[in-house]
Amino acid sequence: MTSMGKTRRMMSVGLAGAALALCLGGTARAGETPMAATAGWELTPTGTDARFRGLAAVDRRTAWAAGSRGTVLRTTDGGRTWRNVSPAGAAELEFRDVEAFDTRRAVVLAIGEGEASRVLRTDDGGATWTESFRNTDPRAFYDCMTFFDQRHGLAMSDPVDGRYRILSTGDGGRTWQVLPTTGMPAALPGEAGFAASGQCLVSAGPRDVWLATGGATTARVLHSGDRGRTWTATDTPLPAGDPARGVFGLAFRDRTHGIAVGGDYRKDQPSPRAAAVTHDGGRTWRPAAAPPPAYRSGVAWLPHSTRAALAVGPTGTDLTNDGGRTWRTVDTGSYDTVDCTRDGACWASGEKGRVARLARNAPGTD
Numbered sequence: 001m002t003s004m005g006k007t008r009r010m011m012s013v014g015l016a017g018a019a020l021a022l023c024l025g026g027t028a029r030a031g032e033t034p035m036a037a038t039a040g041w042e043l044t045p046t047g048t049d050a051r052f053r054g055l056a057a058v059d060r061r062t063a064w065a066a067g068s069r070g071t072v073l074r075t076t077d078g079g080r081t082w083r084n085v086s087p088a089g090a091a092e093l094e095f096r097d098v099e100a101f102d103t104r105r106a107v108v109l110a111i112g113e114g115e116a117s118r119v120l121r122t123d124d125g126g127a128t129w130t131e132s133f134r135n136t137d138p139r140a141f142y143d144c145m146t147f148f149d150q151r152h153g154l155a156m157s158d159p160v161d162g163r164y165r166i167l168s169t170g171d172g173g174r175t176w177q178v179l180p181t182t183g184m185p186a187a188l189p190g191e192a193g194f195a196a197s198g199q200c201l202v203s204a205g206p207r208d209v210w211l212a213t214g215g216a217t218t219a220r221v222l223h224s225g226d227r228g229r230t231w232t233a234t235d236t237p238l239p240a241g242d243p244a245r246g247v248f249g250l251a252f253r254d255r256t257h258g259i260a261v262g263g264d265y266r267k268d269q270p271s272p273r274a275a276a277v278t279h280d281g282g283r284t285w286r287p288a289a290a291p292p293p294a295y296r297s298g299v300a301w302l303p304h305s306t307r308a309a310l311a312v313g314p315t316g317t318d319l320t321n322d323g324g325r326t327w328r329t330v331d332t333g334s335y336d337t338v339d340c341t342r343d344g345a346c347w348a349s350g351e352k353g354r355v356a357r358l359a360r361n362a363p364g365t366d
Contacts, residue, residue: 041317041331041348041356044079052349053297054108054198056100057339063347065355066095066108074126076103079347079357085126093118097198099147099173107132107173109145109155111195117142119155121173133167133176140165143193144201146209147173154228156201156211159187164211166228183230188216190243196265197298197337199249208255210282214238214246214262221247221260223282236276237287238262244269249337251309253301256281259324261311263295271295275311277324290326292318298337303344312338312348 046052046065052073054066065073065082070090073082087093093110100106104125110118117135122128133155135142140157147153151172157165163184167176192215193200203209211222211231219240222231238260239245248262258278263271274296275288296313311318311327312335318327335350346358 040359041333041335042079042359043354043356044075044082046073046082046353046355048073048084048353050353051336051351052353052355053096053196053336054098055337055339055347055349055355056098056106057341057345057347058100058102059341059343060345062100062103063339063345063355063357064098064100064106065349066098067349068094070095070110072098072106072108072126073355074103074106079355082355083126085122087120087122087126087129090120090129096143096195097145099145099153101147101150101172105150105172107145107147107153109142109198111142113141114138117157119145119167119173119176130174132169132174141192142167143195144198146201146203148203148206148209148227152206152227154201154203154209156193158192162186164193164222164231168228179228183224185222185231185233188213188218188220191216191220194246194248194262194265194297197249199251199298199337200247202250202252204252204258205255208252208281210250210252210258212247212250212260212262214240214248215243216246217241219246219262221250221278221282221285225281232283234282234285236260236285237273238276239264239271239273245271248295248297249299249311251299251301253306257306257323258282259299259301259309259311259320260285261292261296261299261313263292265295265297267314275299275324275327288320288324288327290328292316292327293329298335298348300338300340300346302346303340303342310338310340310346310348312336312350314350317348 050067050071052065052067070093097109119133145155155167252258263274302308317331335348340346
């Protein structure tokens with residue numbers, strides 16, 4: 001297939017302030033204003049209007065995006081061009097999560113009731129795909145997945161028979177098995193996960209994984225320290241008590257320090273207490289002292305920082321420089337999810353084909 005698009009355009013952004021520059025490893029030179037050393041979201045030319053709630057940032061040059069109408073895109077040149085690598089015959093599927101290991105290997109999750117929930121894997125950059133799981137239980141609805149390493153991963157479904165259902169793979173997503181539910185706490189009435197950003201199931205390290213919930217009287221986070229076999233549930237202070245409220249996204253920079261974001265996704269509803277933090281692996285959660293001003297669906301720690309993170313949602317991007325205690329809005333563009341890499345790259349994606357890269361200084365620079 002041909003690459004889509006050759007031009008880039010710089011959106012009016014303002015991930016402003018010297019603090020963000022320092023987090024990204026840049027400092028203002030003598031006589032230079034802090035703004036010149038900072039970064040902004042740089043929209044990239046995807047050539048589609050699909051909504052990308054699934055995002056996997058591999059490094060500064062490589063990222064995968066998965067979204068509506070069975071669309072999967074891949075870039076290997078830092079977003080200058082995107083290649084449509086959608087699986088054949090997948091136009092009826094809704095991809096909400098993608099986990100990528102490198103430029104050639106990736107796993108995508110399609111959501112929905114019954115057989116609409118599927119997992120596909122590619123080993124050749126999306127030239128061909130193999131379906132490795134198709135849900136046959138009409139009661140199950142898969143939302144998110146995560147990988148601990150290139151072999152071991154999990155996917156989660158909304159509760160079946162009163163408990164969340166967990167899929168496990170030990171071969172990089174080539175085969176999957178449903179784990180026993182004996183170690184899973186009972187779900188609350190009306191409780192479920194949100195397939196909004198691919199971040200309702202996240203992991204850190206070789207064995208720890210967290211599951212975000214909503215829709216019930218309390219918004220909870222479940223934690224497992226043994227790759228999904230046993231779980232504990234903890235209440236969070238995020239908005240709850242309605243099917244549209246809860247925890248939508250999680251990010252852990254290690255096995256103890258985490259951030260939860262969410263709120264009420266309805267445009268006409270406020271979302272107070274839209275973020276919370278934990279310093280003990282999710283055993284307790286504290287509300288942000290100054291949370292994002294509205295619902296947020298995605299969150300990511302900035303590279304090589306123990307205090308800085310970004311949260312995104314349909315009404316903007318927020319930055320924290322104190323580990324999630326206080327947030328300030330730095331951009332008003334619409335994004336559903338965000339992901340950062342070890343080599344200093346951050347990406348965001350969302351509606352109307354929007355995929356952006358956090359780029360420093362002038363447009364077109366790497």
